[in-house]
Amino acid sequence: MAKRRRVGNLMGLAILSAIVFRPMHPYEMAGTLRGWGKDRDFEIKWGSLYTVVRNLAKHDLIAEVESSREGRRPERTVYRITDEGRAELVDWARELLSEAEPEYPRFRAGLSVMAVLGPDEVVTLLRQRLAAVEREIAEAQAAHELHAPRVPRLFLIELEYDLAMLEAERAWMGSLIEEIDGGTLPGLDGWRHHHETGEVPAEMVELAEESVETYGDKK
Amino acid sequence: MAKRRRVGNLMGLAILSAIVFRPMHPYEMAGTLRGWGKDRDFEIKWGSLYTVVRNLAKHDLIAEVESSREGRRPERTVYRITDEGRAELVDWARELLSEAEPEYPRFRAGLSVMAVLGPDEVVTLLRQRLAAVEREIAEAQAAHELHAPRVPRLFLIELEYDLAMLEAERAWMGSLIEEIDGGTLPGLDGWRHHHETGEVPAEMVELAEESVETYGDKK
DNA sequence: GGCGTATTACTCGTTGCCGAGTATACGCAC
DNA sequence: GTGCGTATACTCGGCAACGAGTAATACGCC
Incomplete structure (x- = not known):
């Protein structure tokens, strides 16, 4: 801690x-x-x-x-x-x-409010970000190749970590995009309906009220 | 931006x-x-x-x-x-x-100053962190299973993202630990020697001086 | 039925972060 | 040889962030 x-x-x-x-x-x-x-x-x-x-x-x-x-x-x-x-x-x-202190990446925050947008727009936005992540991967790879012959591996470790995380992000985003775009994400219809009409699915309202109470926290 | x-x-x-x-x-x-x-x-x-x-x-x-x-x-x-x-x-x-703004996770900072410690200690520390990450994975999985039956997938997306990233971290850390512990990391001897004697490998001094000049930045 | 502890609900003061500004020196073009 | 962009090197003021404090109510429990 x-x-x-x-x-x-x-x-x-x-x-x-x-x-x-x-x-x-x-x-x-x-x-x-x-x-x-x-x-x-x-x-x-x-x-x-x-x-x-x-x-x-x-x-x-x-x-x-x-x-x-x-x-x-x-x-x-x-x-x-x-x-x-x-x-x-x-x-x-x-x-x-x-130590592994919790961190709060901005993208996670974005995901957590994703529902305020419609699924089609979300796909477009995620595609943009995916492209950006891919550019970063390319850059990091270039930097790694540039330095690898002269700099001991020990000093390139962070770069390698970075690359590993970026690749994981790329993979995850790719599959999410496919699920939304391909229509296989469960609850997609409810989401689209909510976004087009503004109606909040009944079970969500319920959840929203109840969860304020029931959430037992550890710590 | x-x-x-x-x-x-x-x-x-x-x-x-x-x-x-x-x-x-x-x-x-x-x-x-x-x-x-x-x-x-x-x-x-x-x-x-x-x-x-x-x-x-x-x-x-x-x-x-x-x-x-x-x-x-x-x-x-x-x-x-x-x-x-x-x-x-x-x-x-x-x-x-x-957007994919660069972020600065604390662990990356740790990796980037890893060389001030010896390889054996680093392995011990990484093992500790690996265990912590695994605990977090278990927690996140438990939370996911708890909510999955009632909460629409849309609202669990961040949790899934979190899990994906944690797993990627676990995998990467695992292989790094093995490389250091198994002795297959290139430059390991130089690192150990540096740490035990305090001597800085000649090529590093050189690099340190020169790089101040040569680094051409984009932006 | 009294007492400790948790929860609710907020205020305040300090720390320290950082954007924007400043001012000199240097390179090089024409 | 002078103008202009860029690199060097730092200062400062405003404001966001947050830890610690406060104080009332509710709750458990012996």
Whole structure:
């Protein structure tokens, strides 16, 4: 159950993993991460970068090395990782690899409100998304082939994970589209009827009322 | 490219999808969503609930119906959906079903810093997570079986998606564990050596330096 | 029938995220 | 040699998000 970290933003983990090799200033960290292609794994937002770096420093996970000023450029503060930072990096990695916290992908949210649209439109939309997913797969494959000859497999693992998940998504979406489009999805008529007339099938109303009560939660 | 919405929090979508049937007060919305099992799809945080409701109202996606006070209980404000809210719900659903915005699951972040740990420890950690994923699969399956006889398939789609993704994750993790544990992962010796001695394999240093420069980004 | 615990229903204050803005330097075209 | 686009490097303010707190009612149970 994901312990509360002094710096919670995953960008912090990315930063720690970058400066573990050598001291850097913030902008350089971001550049290095992009260079390693880690911007696939961590969202790099410029606004957050400096906030997170400041927080890491505040909690002594990184420390200021020097603050140089070249010409009239803005001041650049170089940071190095501390022992505490190294420990946090390792501990955080352990947590992320061993725990499976629930996440809330946007597509799942979309599926859960799918019924507000009609089945025909849903098929069209899903086809669009399927195409997008396929483009992503192609991109990821290209990236993998590009790097595979020179980069040790260890550092391509996330890409491989990504690919596996994207392929699973493609397969699942494909079969859903076929079920709706082919008319084999049970309850399709009720859905279409509801959408065309606005009538809510009787059993749903019932369900809606009752479920408020009956839902026993664990936790 | 995910348009900026007046209310960005997905909790807002969930609320709209709940009060589309009948007016409710905030606490009731949360209860209804939990009753429908939608807390698998949307994270319900009490702190956010009221903020989001207030924002929805501010932007006229929902409107106040009445504000009753029973006994000396805190005041309860009941909201209904507006036409604008209905339009937003539909538009938002369309977006989520058709677009594939990149997401950043925590496990991917973990994989991307995996190298800071040794291979043996990684195997142990992955086994833990695999067990957790398997528990989740079992739970999801149980939930599906419980509801399948009474709830139309349409409303179980997200659960099915969830299951498909979890199974894909299980399969992928299983094979990764085997590759590391069985010693067939290429570069395993280098990894182990690096971890035991702290030495960074020469080709990695090189890569680290060069990649900062060479990475040509698209976008 | 009194007491603890759960549930209902909401408020508030803090944290921190991040979009948008700023300002210099550099390359290269003409 | 000067204009202009792009890369470098960072600052800041507003607001969304949420944890923790509050306080009343209902409920179980000995």
